[in-house]
Amino acid sequence: MAKTIENRTMLTDLYQLTMNAAYFENNKNDEAIFELFIRGLPKDWGYFIVNGVEDAVDYSTNIGFEKDDLNYLDSQNIFKPTFLDFLKDFKFEGDIFAIKEGTPITSNTPILQIRAPRTQVQYLESMDLNTINFQTLIASKANRIVNAAYPAKIVDFGLRRAQEKDAAMLGARAAYLAGAVATSNVLAGKEFGIPLSGTHAHSFVMSFPTELEAFRAYTKTFPTNATLLVDTYDTIEGAKNAVIIAKELAEKGMMPNIRIVPSLGAVRLDSGNLADLSKKVRKIFDDEGLNSIKIFVSNDLNEYKIFNLREEGARIDGYGVGTEMITAKPVSAISGVYKIVEDEAGAKIKLSEGKKTYPGRKQVYRIADENGFYSHDILALESEDLLGRPLLEKVVENGKRIRPRRNLDDIRTYCLEEVAKLPASVREVYVKNPYELKISEGLQSLFSELSNKHYGGQKI
Amino acid sequence: MAKTIENRTMLTDLYQLTMNAAYFENNKNDEAIFELFIRGLPKDWGYFIVNGVEDAVDYSTNIGFEKDDLNYLDSQNIFKPTFLDFLKDFKFEGDIFAIKEGTPITSNTPILQIRAPRTQVQYLESMDLNTINFQTLIASKANRIVNAAYPAKIVDFGLRRAQEKDAAMLGARAAYLAGAVATSNVLAGKEFGIPLSGTHAHSFVMSFPTELEAFRAYTKTFPTNATLLVDTYDTIEGAKNAVIIAKELAEKGMMPNIRIVPSLGAVRLDSGNLADLSKKVRKIFDDEGLNSIKIFVSNDLNEYKIFNLREEGARIDGYGVGTEMITAKPVSAISGVYKIVEDEAGAKIKLSEGKKTYPGRKQVYRIADENGFYSHDILALESEDLLGRPLLEKVVENGKRIRPRRNLDDIRTYCLEEVAKLPASVREVYVKNPYELKISEGLQSLFSELSNKHYGGQKI
Numbered sequence: 001m002a003k004t005i006e007n008r009t010m011l012t013d014l015y016q017l018t019m020n021a022a023y024f025e026n027n028k029n030d031e032a033i034f035e036l037f038i039r040g041l042p043k044d045w046g047y048f049i050v051n052g053v054e055d056a057v058d059y060s061t062n063i064g065f066e067k068d069d070l071n072y073l074d075s076q077n078i079f080k081p082t083f084l085d086f087l088k089d090f091k092f093e094g095d096i097f098a099i100k101e102g103t104p105i106t107s108n109t110p111i112l113q114i115r116a117p118r119t120q121v122q123y124l125e126s127m128d129l130n131t132i133n134f135q136t137l138i139a140s141k142a143n144r145i146v147n148a149a150y151p152a153k154i155v156d157f158g159l160r161r162a163q164e165k166d167a168a169m170l171g172a173r174a175a176y177l178a179g180a181v182a183t184s185n186v187l188a189g190k191e192f193g194i195p196l197s198g199t200h201a202h203s204f205v206m207s208f209p210t211e212l213e214a215f216r217a218y219t220k221t222f223p224t225n226a227t228l229l230v231d232t233y234d235t236i237e238g239a240k241n242a243v244i245i246a247k248e249l250a251e252k253g254m255m256p257n258i259r260i261v262p263s264l265g266a267v268r269l270d271s272g273n274l275a276d277l278s279k280k281v282r283k284i285f286d287d288e289g290l291n292s293i294k295i296f297v298s299n300d301l302n303e304y305k306i307f308n309l310r311e312e313g314a315r316i317d318g319y320g321v322g323t324e325m326i327t328a329k330p331v332s333a334i335s336g337v338y339k340i341v342e343d344e345a346g347a348k349i350k351l352s353e354g355k356k357t358y359p360g361r362k363q364v365y366r367i368a369d370e371n372g373f374y375s376h377d378i379l380a381l382e383s384e385d386l387l388g389r390p391l392l393e394k395v396v397e398n399g400k401r402i403r404p405r406r407n408l409d410d411i412r413t414y415c416l417e418e419v420a421k422l423p424a425s426v427r428e429v430y431v432k433n434p435y436e437l438k439i440s441e442g443l444q445s446l447f448s449e450l451s452n453k454h455y456g457g458q459k460i
Numbered sequence: 461m462a463k464t465i466e467n468r469t470m471l472t473d474l475y476q477l478t479m480n481a482a483y484f485e486n487n488k489n490d491e492a493i494f495e496l497f498i499r500g501l502p503k504d505w506g507y508f509i510v511n512g513v514e515d516a517v518d519y520s521t522n523i524g525f526e527k528d529d530l531n532y533l534d535s536q537n538i539f540k541p542t543f544l545d546f547l548k549d550f551k552f553e554g555d556i557f558a559i560k561e562g563t564p565i566t567s568n569t570p571i572l573q574i575r576a577p578r579t580q581v582q583y584l585e586s587m588d589l590n591t592i593n594f595q596t597l598i599a600s601k602a603n604r605i606v607n608a609a610y611p612a613k614i615v616d617f618g619l620r621r622a623q624e625k626d627a628a629m630l631g632a633r634a635a636y637l638a639g640a641v642a643t644s645n646v647l648a649g650k651e652f653g654i655p656l657s658g659t660h661a662h663s664f665v666m667s668f669p670t671e672l673e674a675f676r677a678y679t680k681t682f683p684t685n686a687t688l689l690v691d692t693y694d695t696i697e698g699a700k701n702a703v704i705i706a707k708e709l710a711e712k713g714m715m716p717n718i719r720i721v722p723s724l725g726a727v728r729l730d731s732g733n734l735a736d737l738s739k740k741v742r743k744i745f746d747d748e749g750l751n752s753i754k755i756f757v758s759n760d761l762n763e764y765k766i767f768n769l770r771e772e773g774a775r776i777d778g779y780g781v782g783t784e785m786i787t788a789k790p791v792s793a794i795s796g797v798y799k800i801v802e803d804e805a806g807a808k809i810k811l812s813e814g815k816k817t818y819p820g821r822k823q824v825y826r827i828a829d830e831n832g833f834y835s836h837d838i839l840a841l842e843s844e845d846l847l848g849r850p851l852l853e854k855v856v857e858n859g860k861r862i863r864p865r866r867n868l869d870d871i872r873t874y875c876l877e878e879v880a881k882l883p884a885s886v887r888e889v890y891v892k893n894p895y896e897l898k899i900s901e902g903l904q905s906l907f908s909e910l911s912n913k914h915y916g917g918q919k920i
Contacts, residue, residue, distance in 0.1 A: 008625065010646050010647040011619070011625055011628065011645070011646070011647045012619070012647070013617070013619055013620070013645065013646070014644050014649075014656045014657060014658025015658035015659050015661060016658075017658070018658050018678075018682065019660045019663075019664045019678075021681050021682075022660070022664070022677050022678045022680070022681040022682070023664075023667070025677075026677040026680065026681070028667065028668075028677070032667065072649075073646075076656060078656075080681075122661075125661075126619050126620050129619075129620035129621075130619055130620055130622060130624065131624065131625075133620065133621055134622070134623045134627075135624075137623075157473070159471070159472070159473055159586050159589075159590055160586050160593065161589075161590075161593055161796075162590060162594070162623070163594045163597075163622070163623035163624070163626075163627040163631075163787065164590065164595075164624075164626035164627045164630055165468065165471055165590065165626045166623075166625045166627065167594075167623040167626065167627050168590055169471075171623075184475065185471070185472075185473065186470050186472050186473070186477065186533075187468075187470040187471045189474075189532075189536075190470060190529070190532045196474045196536060197474060198473055198474025198477070198478050199475050199478065200475050200478060200479045200482070201475060201479060201582075201585075202812065203479075203494070203799065203800040204482070204483075206800050206810065207483070207492065207578065207800065207803065208488075217488070218478075218479075218482045220482070220486065221481050221482040221485045221540075222481075222482070232810065232811075232812060233811055233812075270812065271812040272814075323792070323793045324792075327793050329790065329791075329793060330791075331789075331790075332783070332784075332787040332789035332790060333621040333623075336620075339662075339663065343667065345669070348666050350662050350666065352662065352692060352730065352732075354731060354732075
């Protein structure tokens with residue numbers, strides 16, 4: 001996309017501004033380091049797929065208040081004129097280290113590490129969490145669905161149930177990045193170059209006197225490779241009508257002017273017992289020698305239902321997945337957080353019940369066996385020097401990007417290659433032991449030290 | 461908002477275009493009528509709050525393909541040049557009837573009824589569902605949370621966990637419309653005029669040598685009505701520090717230059733056993749005569765947790781609700797659908813297993829008792845003339861809006877008034893029998909007739 005990067009400066013929580021007003025007034029703008037990580041994996045998940053980093057970096061390096069933003073803030077009677085003046089030239093001038101989009105990681109792994117004057121590093125929290133939480137959520141969920149279906153294909157059908165436009169667009173991108181082969185979302189196809197997929201609705205069938213006439217009208221316009229929706233009235237009857245159409249198309253032979261061979265590509269089943277119906281429909285086609293017609297299914301699918309369909313011996317070549325992939329239902333959100341880990345006074349730890357953090361600026365090392373398969377990652381202090389591939393790389397220096405955005409197809413290839421190197425046990429639908437993050441000795445001892453000492457002047 | 465209405469023409473499913481290509485080539489562009497309704501209520505819900513209609517109407521009445529859209533579609537090698545020519549002047553020229561935003565309704569109630577040439581009415585499906593599904597989802601969820609907490613207040617804290625920017629923005633609007641009193645989302649405050657709310661983060665406390673110094677720094681900048689987050693290290697110790705601050709502020713007396721009385725507004729608890737801690741913190745304040753300090757809580761709240769906190773006698777004045785309000789976790793999506801109900805050949809019915817529809821163009825009547833309280837709605841054919849308030853009103857005629865967008869605060873007032881007139885039993889957190897939609901005799905007999913007859917040339 002050659003578009004202007006959106007300015008998301010005002011897409012923030014009020015407390016970023018009130019905190020910054022207090023930092024400003026108390027002359028507390030020394031360097032601080034924050035890390036963004038996800039607290040825990042949802043039930044059954046083996047890993048996350050990092051996503052949203054490219055957008056987060058773009059938003060972070062392009063913050064800046066417009067005149068009407070400052071007028072609005074002034075109108076709220078919260079801030080003093082000196083602070084509003086400070087905001088006039090407010091921008092990000094620090095460094096950002098990030099894990100590449102498409103990388104599988106586990107919980108507590110820092111996805112971003114940001115170092116900047118305190119007001120700047122604090123300010124990025126809300127917008128970076130918003131975009132990384134969502135994009136990582138959907139890429140991770142989609143990758144689970146892709147794994148469950150493999151080698152059958154997954155197509156994103158989520159637009160109508162996505163949580164508004166951005167979710168539909170970036171959800172389509174996340175699903176593709178994580179292995180889906182296409183999307184029904186035309187704008188996502190246009191903006192991101194994702195292959196498009198689409199057939200017709202029940203309403204199309206209901207718009208003609210008979211199903212057969214509807215199929216004939218549709219394949220008149222799309223004589224090659226069309227998909228017919230066969231369940232408007234009765235799936236078995238619909239499949240038999242599809243056979244009639246397939247034979248009619250075959251009889252037409254080579255179309256002279258465009259040199260294509262008319263043929264029916266697939267049928268779609270969208271209701272009823274999909275395992276049972278897919279087997280019956282497959283038999284109807286195979287009995288007629290129409291082995292090339294594929295069977296595509298939809299209807300509130302998710303990785304668990306796909307797992308069950310396969311257990312039941314369903315004959316399915318592709319799945320259209322809508323609601324549960326684009327919203328990650330029932331997970332809905334992951335617990336990405338953004339925490340201070342160090343400042344000029346040293347490493348920082350938070351001790352709130354159930355919300356402890358690992359202190360200090362860190363690096364993550366990926367450990368591979370002799371065949372290149374990954375056994376685990378190690379979370380270490382940056383000052384430790386471990387073997388293994390470091391995952392956090394510098395992408396922004398002094399407020400400027402030093403790496404261009406990566407191409408979506410390259411990220412997708414990288415993602416699928418990385419996932420293939422994970423232990424098979426973490427790629428299952430029901431994962432008991434997620435991909436492991438070990439804690440280095442140095443980090444463990446710093447954590448213990450800070451947890452045990454009287455901290456911040458208070459007894460813990 | 462005086463902004464240009466966004467063009468969402470390309471935010472569609474590919475099948476809207478492939479179907480339209482087939483309708484176009486088969487000369488099938490007669491008038492058709494579609495209705496948008498929600499299939500079923502999520503578990504425990506008593507009703508939905510209609511929302512997203514204003515945006516859906518704006519998008520619908522402003523469709524139109526740009527040159528680069530057509531170039532993109534051409535590049536996909538799916539469509540013939542004659543159809544792409546047809547799209548050049550494609551726009552919506554029909555009528556839209558809608559239920560007002562803020563109206564509580566139950567499942568199967570048509571929210572939109574759209575009449576237009578078939579290609580136009582079909583085309584609106586994806587974008588209208590996307591925006592109405594999400595905005596109705598969040599307004600409905602937020603209203604449940606508001607009811608559970610009443611008379612305590614609800615503030616939207618959802619930005620960081622919302623499913624990207626639009627969800628954060630329109631989710632904040634939906635929550636406010638449905639009774640939340642404020643949002644932390646600064647851009648939502650600016651765009652929609654929603655009151656803002658915000659305090660500070662744990663990182664702020666951790667940025668000073670002691671919690672007390674952090675509190676002092678914060679209240680130096682915000683001497684009146686500040687909220688202090690007291691759980692960074694230990695909630696009880698934090699509350700005691702808040703007492704020290706409240707006393708220091710009170711000692712300052714009237715500030716001469718701005719004529720305000722410094723005072724601490726509230727504390728926020730964000731971890732631990734909130735019921736127990738709220739009682740202990742309340743006692744600490746009350747023992748010091750600081751009865752005016754309010755207690756505000758957050759930490760992955762939802763209507764069920766709020767219900768339980770109240771059962772446990774928690775002393776809470778306000779709740780900051782994030783993830784579960786802005787994403788409607790675990791519901792994540794409602795099953796809004798858009799179905800053909802009538803065309804020139806007569807009333808239409810869909811019979812797919814578990815997905816039957818009520819045929820014919822309809823109206824919804826709201827039935828009130830002598831005191832103005834609502835007992836139920838009736839779904840009837842438009843041709844029937846029933847008593848009661850009709851809910852579907854014409855908002856678009858021949859492609860033009862005939863009613864301006866309503867003001868958000870007016871919608872909010874209307875919503876809360878309408879909800880107050882519903883049976884108390886449907887406003888509970890655990891609803892067994894949702895608000896009722898009765899089916900008129902005329903509609904029931906048409907449904908039976910079409911269900912029983914051989915339809916579409918096929919035996920059902």
